[in-house]
Amino acid sequence: MSGITNLRGTAAPLDQANVDTDQIIPKQFLTSVSRKGFGKHLFHDWRYLDLHEQELNPDFALNKTEHQGASVLLARQNFGCGSSREHAPWALTDYGFKVVIATSFADIFYGNCMNNQLLPIQLNSDQMDKLFNAVADEPALEIEVDLPAQQVRCKAGQFDFDIAEHHKHKLLKGLDAIGETLELAEKIDSYERSIPAWR
């Protein structure tokens, strides 16, 4: 996987707290044995008026003409809560999102983003208000996300964000996490020799 560095794009505003992974990708799509093709079903219950995904809900942010092609998703607190399904970041990236900016994230979802080159950015609620307002005023607003500098930049301001060094490293380099760990095989072997019989 190649890494993320700088991104420029427009945003889709999902002005809601506690968006759970059941909403991001409902259960009826989890029977697939592939990682691909989930983008079509992203936010299914909100995005479509019917079960067969024929009729778009015109009131849903992602369906508005001005937000087509958005690569940045804006949301509020506790985004990605609930089920551990990695199908959620698979659906978001397959749809075309590269960045989610929210007030806070649920832990498992946050970790899953790292394994899928989806950048989760946490900003405070004042900063989120500014971004939501700016996108409401100007839907085509260009947002620049600079991962090396840990900064979100747009007309509404310039916002620094925190990210753990190992997460940043992984997103920048697009590393194969398993390959990296396998290089520590000797340490794993040695640990296994120390495990008591009962365990």
Next chain:
Amino acid sequence: MGKTLYEKIWDDHLVARAGTDNLIYIDRHLIHEVTSPQAFAGLEEKGRNLRCPERTFATMDHSISTRSLALDACGPTNQLQLMTLKQNCDKYGVELFPVGHQKQGIIHVIGPELGLILPGMTVVCGDSHTATHGAFGALAFGIGTSEVEHVFATQTLKQGKAKTLLVKVDGTLPVGVTAKDIILAIIGEIGHAGATGHVIEYAGSAIEALSMEERMTICNMSIEAGAKAGLIAPDETTYAYLKNRERCPTGADWEQALSYWQQLKSDADAHFDTVVNLQASDITPQVTWGTNPGQVIGVNEAIPQPQSFSDEVSRTSAQKALHYMGLQPGQKLSDVAVSHVFIGSCTNSRIEDLRAAAKIAAAGKVAEGVTAIVVPGSAQVKQQAESEQLDKIFTEAGFEWRLPGCSMCLGMNDDILKPGDRCASTSNRNFEGRQGRGSRTHLVSPAMAAAAAIKGHFVDVREFDV
């Protein structure tokens, strides 16, 4: 300074430190059909091996029918997913408890039942309710499919250390109030995201008094407060549950394990990042009114006014939830009629749960217009319940008695609700659409669910005339 239980387990599983990364060894890897196929495919693609098949255990639970043992009973896509699990387990030498096996069941029910989960272990599964196993003093948490693949290939995970939250529940639980009510009350107190970034340790006299089944109900819903994991220190109740269980150590190994387990508790001077105290005597039977488990009240409380919440986000969430749920602020839950009742899930499908529900079911008949189903958590739970004639009590009262599986907790099979259906459910999530698009879920204890089935609306089980 002393260490917390979490820190002790963590330290004993540290394989390597690499900068801010910690490589943690995984003792038990539980898998099911939904979150494993892409991980197996990843191994295949890279030509990697599954490092420890003997530490990996599989079952079929999510995508299966609760009416038929046929793998194609819920259609060809579900069947393909189930067959893929079987083929992968055969290929990589993983023990599988498939549909129809006498030890099959919900992964978080069968793991403990088989004695696979021991205090001081690390346990992972591509499933957020893995926190259940923390009831044994095991560090257990849900992971994504990429991490499932990582554990397959390396038997380790890269992890950051979580913060610690001590939830202390002291005193005696009132009659009619259950472990489900404790955990719902805790989530109501700290909020749906109140424990994000933390591992919770549950302690206090009310927790110590709980059975293993009840402790599993508590730990199961740790994720519903946003926690990475939930833990309860092992004690005599834990050892008594484990002793002589099928896969538990025996002889000298048991003795060695026991002496290790006996020091496996937080030191008196251990530091927790946050401490929350609850009095058991204050807890009443709980019912959720909204669309996340933190939106919960005592059964006799009125549904809250959105304006009563302190911040704008909570007010908006409450408004949206009430609209979705078709409820009014100030409304009493006893005036809210249910169309469905679901007794089951990894939260509440163990034998004690079914006994509690059956006790209520024995006192009446399912109300007209209500569909009520009971789905045991495993084939062993089903067999035990049948040997106690609980199935007869349920069916005579008008409940349907089903085959084990996850069922209507998330409806990956045909146990799904229609728009507008309202369900009293013993499961763990009341999210929009969780049990079917447009359906409305209220989380309750097994006894409260059975009582709602009989009355046709929510009712305080303490006033229920048994």
